[in-house]
Amino acid sequence: MQETVELIALIKAGKSDAFAKLVDKYKNLVASTAYGILRNGHDAEDATQEVFLKTYKALNNYKETNSFVNWLLRITANHCLNIVRARKNLRLVNMDNVPELVSATIKDQTAGFDAELDNALTLIEPVERAVIVLFHRNEKKYSEIAEILGIPEGTVKTHLHRGRQKLRQLMADKCVRS
Secondary structure (H helix, E strand, O other), X not given: OHHHHHHHHHHHOOOHHHHHHHHHHXXXXXXXXXXXXXXXXXXXXXXXXXXXXXXXXXXXXXXXXXXXXXXXXXXXXXXXXHHHXXXXXXXXXXXXXXXXXXXXXXHHHOOOOXXXXXXXXXXXXXXXXXXXXXXXXXXXXXXXXXXXXOOOHHHHHHHHHHHHHHHHHHHHHHHHHO
């Protein structure tokens, strides 16, 4: 934590090499969170770069009294949810070949993950997916997720509960069909 505070002070003082160290320290966290929400490796890579660009531009607004990790994850989650919303609108415009593209993308991006669960995650609401990723992958508490997503803690619990229910149902349906 102290190292992060020192890096931020150096960045604010104009030391660009300090920002490279900050990126190196948190790139895996941002990338895995972005992938967890977006479910697409290329989009997650792009989002990771964009998140760090936004972070650099907004660093003067960061208050040292807050958790840097939570602040960074909030930027990440908000950016990724905006991408998902834009993607949703794009699908409404052009539905040609979407099932084939989604299927191919899922197969390409699920290496090392349980493919069935990974596929099921793509079928639930983006905010539920974000809550599940932050809770299970990033091991954040309800209060931290609420802060990151800017929603009440009770809403976090509701999204987590509903998301888990939907995943259970999707996985059960998959087992019945197999």
